[in-house]
Amino acid sequence: MIKLEKRAQPSRTLALATPVIAVVITMIAGGLLFATLGKNPIEAISTIFWEPLFGEFAFYYRPQLLVKGGPLILIAIGLSLGFRAGIWNIGAEGQYIMGAICGAGAGLAFYPMESIFIFPIMIIAGALGGWIWAMIPALLKVKFGTNEILVSLMLVYVAEQLLASVSLGLLKNPEGFGFPGSRNLQEYASAHNAELIAGTGMHWGVLFAFIAVILSYVLLNKHILGFNIRLTGEAPRAARFAGVNPTRLILFCLGTSGALAGLAGMFEVSGPAGQVSIDFGVGYGFTAIIVAFLGRLHPVGILLAGLLMALTYIGGEIAQSNMGLPAAAIQVFQGMLLFFLLALDLLTNFRIRLAVKGAA
Amino acid sequence: MTGTLLSISGLTKAYPGVVANDTVSFDIQEGEVHALLGENGAGKSTLVKMIYGLVKPDSGTMTWRGEAFAPPEPKAARASGVAMVFQHFSLFDALNVAENVALGMENPPKMRDLARKIRRVSEAYGLPLDPNRTVGDLSAGERQRVEIIRCLLQDPKLLIMDEPTSVLTPQEVEILFKTLNKLRSEGTSILYISHKLEEIRTLCDHATILRLGKNVGECVPAETSARDMAELMVGDTLQTPTRSTEKTGDVMLDVSGLSLQPTSPFGTTLKNIHFTVKAGEILGLGGVAGNGQDELLAALSGESTTWPDAVKVKGQDVGHLGPNARRELGILAAPEERLGHAAAPDMSLVENALLTGMIRKNLTSNGFVDWSGTTEFAEQVIKEFDVRTPGSDRAARSLSGGNLQKFVIGREVLQSPEVLVVNQPTWGVDAAAAASIRQSLLDLAAGGAAIVCISQDLDELMEISDRFGALNEGRMSDIRPAAGLTIDEIGLMMGGAHGMEVAHSNEGAEA
Numbered sequence: 001m002i003k004l005e006k007r008a009q010p011s012r013t014l015a016l017a018t019p020v021i022a023v024v025i026t027m028i029a030g031g032l033l034f035a036t037l038g039k040n041p042i043e044a045i046s047t048i049f050w051e052p053l054f055g056e057f058a059f060y061y062r063p064q065l066l067v068k069g070g071p072l073i074l075i076a077i078g079l080s081l082g083f084r085a086g087i088w089n090i091g092a093e094g095q096y097i098m099g100a101i102c103g104a105g106a107g108l109a110f111y112p113m114e115s116i117f118i119f120p121i122m123i124i125a126g127a128l129g130g131w132i133w134a135m136i137p138a139l140l141k142v143k144f145g146t147n148e149i150l151v152s153l154m155l156v157y158v159a160e161q162l163l164a165s166v167s168l169g170l171l172k173n174p175e176g177f178g179f180p181g182s183r184n185l186q187e188y189a190s191a192h193n194a195e196l197i198a199g200t201g202m203h204w205g206v207l208f209a210f211i212a213v214i215l216s217y218v219l220l221n222k223h224i225l226g227f228n229i230r231l232t233g234e235a236p237r238a239a240r241f242a243g244v245n246p247t248r249l250i251l252f253c254l255g256t257s258g259a260l261a262g263l264a265g266m267f268e269v270s271g272p273a274g275q276v277s278i279d280f281g282v283g284y285g286f287t288a289i290i291v292a293f294l295g296r297l298h299p300v301g302i303l304l305a306g307l308l309m310a311l312t313y314i315g316g317e318i319a320q321s322n323m324g325l326p327a328a329a330i331q332v333f334q335g336m337l338l339f340f341l342l343a344l345d346l347l348t349n350f351r352i353r354l355a356v357k358g359a360a
Numbered sequence: 361m362t363g364t365l366l367s368i369s370g371l372t373k374a375y376p377g378v379v380a381n382d383t384v385s386f387d388i389q390e391g392e393v394h395a396l397l398g399e400n401g402a403g404k405s406t407l408v409k410m411i412y413g414l415v416k417p418d419s420g421t422m423t424w425r426g427e428a429f430a431p432p433e434p435k436a437a438r439a440s441g442v443a444m445v446f447q448h449f450s451l452f453d454a455l456n457v458a459e460n461v462a463l464g465m466e467n468p469p470k471m472r473d474l475a476r477k478i479r480r481v482s483e484a485y486g487l488p489l490d491p492n493r494t495v496g497d498l499s500a501g502e503r504q505r506v507e508i509i510r511c512l513l514q515d516p517k518l519l520i521m522d523e524p525t526s527v528l529t530p531q532e533v534e535i536l537f538k539t540l541n542k543l544r545s546e547g548t549s550i551l552y553i554s555h556k557l558e559e560i561r562t563l564c565d566h567a568t569i570l571r572l573g574k575n576v577g578e579c580v581p582a583e584t585s586a587r588d589m590a591e592l593m594v595g596d597t598l599q600t601p602t603r604s605t606e607k608t609g610d611v612m613l614d615v616s617g618l619s620l621q622p623t624s625p626f627g628t629t630l631k632n633i634h635f636t637v638k639a640g641e642i643l644g645l646g647g648v649a650g651n652g653q654d655e656l657l658a659a660l661s662g663e664s665t666t667w668p669d670a671v672k673v674k675g676q677d678v679g680h681l682g683p684n685a686r687r688e689l690g691i692l693a694a695p696e697e698r699l700g701h702a703a704a705p706d707m708s709l710v711e712n713a714l715l716t717g718m719i720r721k722n723l724t725s726n727g728f729v730d731w732s733g734t735t736e737f738a739e740q741v742i743k744e745f746d747v748r749t750p751g752s753d754r755a756a757r758s759l760s761g762g763n764l765q766k767f768v769i770g771r772e773v774l775q776s777p778e779v780l781v782v783n784q785p786t787w788g789v790d791a792a793a794a795a796s797i798r799q800s801l802l803d804l805a806a807g808g809a810a811i812v813c814i815s816q817d818l819d820e821l822m823e824i825s826d827r828f829g830a831l832n833e834g835r836m837s838d839i840r841p842a843a844g845l846t847i848d849e850i851g852l853m854m855g856g857a858h859g860m861e862v863a864h865s866n867e868g869a870e871a
Contacts, residue, residue, distance in 0.1 A: 008758040010706065222731075224724050227714060235704035240663050241695060242715045243684035 004350040015348045019294065019301070022341040023308070029340070030333045039323055047323060048315030048333070061318070063201025065310050067272050070206035071096070071264035073306035075288035077212040078260030080297040082253035084220070085232040089254055091137065091152030092261040093285025094159035095130035099262025100269035101166055102129025104182055104276045107191035108171060111183065118190040122266060123204075130262015131255050133159065138254035142247050148254065160281060167278045181277035185270045193271030205267025209306075212260060217299040229253065261285060290338050312337070365390045365518060365549045366411070366429070371420035373406050380406035382573040383420065388518065393540060393550045395560040395581060398570035399593055399790040404553050407570070408520050411551070412444045413437035435466070441517030445507045445524060453496035460495055461510045481512050485539045500527035500648060508539070519543065520551045525559060526816065529648055530851035537563055555593070555791075557586035558819070571595050594791045609639035612810035613660075613691075613779045614672040618679075620659050628652040628834045630659060635829060635839055637779070637810040642801065644825025644842060645814045647854055652834040653783055653814045654696065660781045660812065661693035662686040673779055687719040690778030694768050696787060696814075698761065702768045705757035709749065712756050713738035713771055720775040737774075745770030746796065762789040769797050773804055780804060783814040798824050818850060830854040 027049075031041030052061035075092050082089045089095075103126030110118050137151035166172075171182040185191045196202045220226035232239040232249055240246070264284065269276055291309050295301030316330035369385040380403045388394045398404050409415040411422065413431030422429040424440055431437035434444075451460050458475045462468035469477070475491035482489040487505045495503065504524060511519055521540075525533045540550055540563065552564055560567055561581045569577045569592045577592045613636065620630040630652050637643045647653060658664040660671065661683055668677035673689050681689075695701045703712045714723055714734045723734045738752040745766045749759055756764055769785055785801065786794035802824055805811050814831075815821050821828060822842060829839035830853040837853040 009755050222728050224718065224727050224729055227711070227729060231704055231707070231711075231715065234706050235700045237697070237701045238704045238715060241661065241683060241693075241701055242718075243662070243682050243687070245682070 003353045004346070005353050006350055007348075010348050015296065018344040018347060019296070019305075019341060022337065022344050025340045025344075026333070026337045029336050033329060033332060033336075034325065037325065037329060039325060044319055044323060044325060047319045048312060048330075050315075051318050051322075052311055052314040055318075059199075061314050063195075063199060064314050065307060066201035066206045067203070067310075068313055069306040069310035070203070070209045071268055071284045072288050072291045072309055073303055074205060074209040074212055074264040074267075075257075075261045075285060076291040076295065076302045076306060077209070077216045077299060078257030079288055080292045080295070080299070080302060081216065081219075081229055082257050083233075083292055084297050085229040085249055085253050086236065087250055087253045088149045089134060089137070089152050089257045090149050090289065091134070091154075091156045091159075091285070092257065092288055093281055093283065094152070094156035095133045095258040095261035096265035096268075096285045097156075097159040097163050097281050098133040099126040099130035099265030100273075100280060101163060101171070101265075101276060102126055102262070103266025104185060104191075104269045105166070105171060107185060107188065107270065108183060110190070111188060114190045116190070119193070119204075119270075122191060122270060123263065126262045126266025127259040128262065130265065131259040133262070134254045134258020135251070138251050141254075142250055148250075152254075156285070163276070163280060164278045167276055167280075171276050173275075182275045184274045186274040191270055193267050203267065203271045205264060205271065208263055208267065210303075213299045213303050220299065225252070261288075290334075294338065294341055309334075363390050363425075364388070364423075365425060367423040368407075368411075369421055369423070371407065371410060371417045371422070373403075373410060373415060373417050379573050381410070381417070384570065384573070384575045385420075386568040386575060386578065388549050388551060389566070390517075390549055391544055391547045392565040393544055393552055393563055395564035395567035396551060396553045396570065397555065397557075397560060397567050397589060397593060399555060402570040402593070403573040404570055405522065406573075408444065408522065408551065408553060411437065411518075412442055412520060438514060441515075442520065443511035443514050443516035443518070444520040445504065445511055445522065447522040447524075447526065449503050449507055451495045451503055451506060454494070456492050456494050457489060457498075457506050458491040460506055461491075461513065464510050465513070477513060478509055481509055485509075485512065485542055486535060487539055500650060501529070501532045504528070504536075512543075516548060518549045518551060520553070522553045523555075524552075525554065525556060527649055529854045530818070530847045533559070556819075557581075557589050560589070561586060569593055590791055609808065610674070611636045612639050612674060613637040613812065614675075615660075616670065616672070618659060618666060618670040620655060620664055620666055622655055623658075623664065628655055630655050631834045633834075633836045635836060637812055639778075639808045639810055640805050641826045642805050642811045642813055642824050643839070644821035644828045645812065645831060645836075646816070646818055646821050646828065646850065647814075647831035649816055651831045653831060655834070656831065657693055657695055657781055657783045657814060660691065660779075661695070662691070684719050687716065687775075690720075691781070692716065692720075692772040692775055692777035692779070693781040694772050694783065694785065696783040698764050698768055699757060703756040703764060706755050709742065709747075709752045709754055709756060709759075709767060710735050710738045712767070713741060713752075716771060717775060741767055741770040741774055744774065745800070746793075762793040765789045766793055766797060769800065773800050776807075777804070777809055779810045779812070781812045781814070784816065785813060786815075786817065786820060794820070818847075828853075 027045050031045055034044040035041040052058065052065065075096060079089055079092055103122045106125035107118055107122040133155060136155060137148040140146040140151055141148045167180045173181060173183045193203050193205065196207065220230065228239065228244045228249060231242060232244055269280065273280055287309060291305045292302060294309065295305035312334055319325045320327055320330060364387045366388045370383045371381050372383055373381045384407060396404050396407065406415060410417050413434045413436055429440065431440065458471055458478055461478060462474055468474060478489065478491040487509060489502065489505050489509060495506065504527060524536060528536065544550060554560055564581050567579050567581045568575060569589065571593060579589065616634050618630055618633040622629055628651060635643065659666060662681055662685065663683060665682065666679040668680045670679040672678065673691055676689065678686055678689060699705045704715065714729060717737050718724055721737050723730050735752055741747065742749060742752060747767045748763050759767065769782065772780055786797050789797065798820065801811055801813065813821065813824060825842040827839050828842040828845055830837040832854060
């Protein structure tokens with residue numbers, strides 16, 4: 001009989017080791033899955049993990065790591081603040097879309113003027129767009145006690161409708177021959193979020209993501225606000241006793257995560273994506289939730305988890321095109337990663353004991 | 361009836377890292393009230409769980425009326441005639457008394473017959489209880505009666521009672537003792553677990569004393585002084601708190617017309633509470649749990665805010681201020697619930713020191729936490745209050761209840777409060793630690809602080825309070841000097857015995 005026993009003190013070693021173990025178990029279970037699909041499991045796993053980094057076309061895939069990882073990290077850092085405090089913003093995808101619409105809209109409003117002020121204005125507009133979208137569930141929660149999970153999630157679908165609407169209307173490219181979608185911001189120098197160092201995938205959004213990691217680390221470990229966030233998540237009643245104002249905390253956490261998601265959307269639309277289009281949202285906002293938990297809600301963990309997640313995306317795509325693996329199999333593989341991670345998380349707080357049944 | 365009902369010999373039960381019971385042996389005679397005495401963590405609960413079949417002993421034997429007794433589960437223990445009233449009730453609020461009793465039975469009779477039975481047993485033993493009342497509306501004392509009657513319906517040979525008086529007023533205790541005496545006279549044995557020595561001296565025929573899992577002594581309580589029993593329990597000479605001569609000064613805390621709606625649906629409404637506390641004075645507030653203690657602490661700590669002049673400190677209105685603004689003015693508090701309210705379980709002691717120490721110890725600058733200063737403060741609390749822990753980086757939940765309580769009280773005392781409000785400062789704390797906590801409160805008062813001590817331990821309140829009041833259904837009784845108060849007067853202040861006397865007078869009339 002297996003028994004779980006609560007540890008007096010959470011194990012620090014295991015807290016660090018379990019993500020690695022989870023990745024290894026995912027590789028094994030994923031390998032089995034690919035084998036049952038009739039593919040060579042070792043080849044499949046190495047395609048996903050090895051090919052993007054050191055394969056023949058790594059020069060192309062490596063920058064993609066930052067391009068895909070950047071927004072994931074930026075969004076996940078914001079989400080982790082709220083998650084730490086027990087405030088569940090599930091609607092980062094919507095805030096990401098709103099940031100893109102507002103950021104791109106602000107830029108296109110100046111078209112075709114060229115100025116160095118346009119890009120900073122777009123950054124502010126993008127952050128504001130995400131912030132406002134997150135303030136809706138925040139204010140409803142504070143004023144009426146609504147559930148932020150439901151409201152923020154529902155607002156994703158509203159944002160998607162808005163995205164379709166502006167792609168076909170307000171922001172539609174007048175010279176686009178009737179195709180949906182805005183002007184291409186990559187062709188508008190003042191609004192283009194170009195690579196900072198050519199060929200690395202490093203754009204402004206990635207830089208912002210790294211800055212967010214550092215600031216979030218400082219906030220959580222050195223600042224009283226970060227302490228209050230952690231305290232609220234761990235013991236809400238103790239937080240109230242410590243004088244934490246829950247209303248302000250909800251507004252701060254939801255607002256910050258919304259603003260960061262909005263920034264991610266704005267950097268994406270003005271850089272890698274290039275234009276506002278109906279299919280702009282590809283699920284970064286949802287994947288970032290996985291990234292946040294994969295990284296243990298810890299800034300450095302999120303940085304590594306974001307890159308790992310980006311790797312499985314890129315590797316997954318290679319495996320799809322090179323080996324003919326179905327997209328669903330790749331998604332299952334990514335799901336396994338989260339599953340094993342959360343399951344193993346138990347070990348940091350509990351130890352497993354094998355007890356012989358029936359012993360008197 | 362004479363003879364041995366249950367004989368326990370060499371019972372041992374070890375949990376990882378701790379031996380809960382180490383070769384414990386004693387006998388329970390037929391028709392005796394046997395006390396099991398010991399501090400928290402002495403292994404009393406584990407021992408009775410083994411008798412009740414909830415825990416299996418690692419080694420050792422039990423003999424029931426001459427036959428080997430090793431109940432594999434509570435059902436088997438019940439079949440032999442063991443019944444247990446737990447400290448924490450297992451009742452469903454939404455069901456009525458009879459339905460709750462039926463839930464615990466293997467073959468419940470028809471509801472109507474059961475209700476009649478409940479009424480008969482409750483009258484026979486002087487425990488008035490209407491089978492049709494919803495449990496959610498019952499007081500703690502009445503809920504306990506449901507549990508007792510549930511046991512009595514099984515016609516037990518051995519009734520185990522785990523700390524039964526912790527939720528009762530003195531009058532209710534008296535009624536309970538009458539019931540237990542009646543049971544004893546009918547030949548039922550009772551295993552009575554408590555750490556309240558005076559109770560044991562009045563009620564029990566025999567006492568077994570446990571310390572750190574071992575049987576350290578037996579005595580006849582009526583012939584042994586409470587002090588001797590306490591020293592057996594603690595294994596040390598007890599330090600009785602000493603107080604300096606009272607010299608009270610200006611009014612520090614002035615509560616007037618404090619009314620407050622509860623924030624939770626099961627909370628108590630505070631109704632028009634008035635009291636003052638002077639510098640150097642300890643106001644003891646008694647009352648049965650759930651009569652507004654938590655709410656009063658919240659209203660004083662600032663967790664619940666009211667209109668400004670309901671709470672005044674040194675003449676300044678503070679009723680509208682939050683906890684940190686009040687800390688700035690010198691009002692500190694230590695709530696009852698250690699884990700989750702006074703301290704965050706998974707955070708380190710250093711982080712928990714920051715939790716309330718931030719303002720008065722100046723542990724932040726521009727919002728950035730001074731971790732080295734915080735660590736210093738945490739170490740100071742650990743050192744001066746003798747908190748036993750391997751280090752200040754340990755999680756709060758890894759400490760034992762008593763050690764964490766010392767930390768929580770020490771954290772507030774070392775911030776030199778001008779007004780300190782504590783709720784159940786020694787709840788679940790061993791006698792030696794309790795004495796040192798009480799001493800620190802007395803010292804703090806001697807230094808000129810005003811202290812409000814909310815507690816359900818009347819002995820504690822009588823020991824340290826200058827004046828005494830009681831909370832009953834959110835109302836405050838008159839506040840009277842503690843010296844010279846009788847137990848009867850205290851009981852009346854706490855809200856009487858909820859009509860329990862009536863049942864016994866009925867019983868007298870029938871007889």
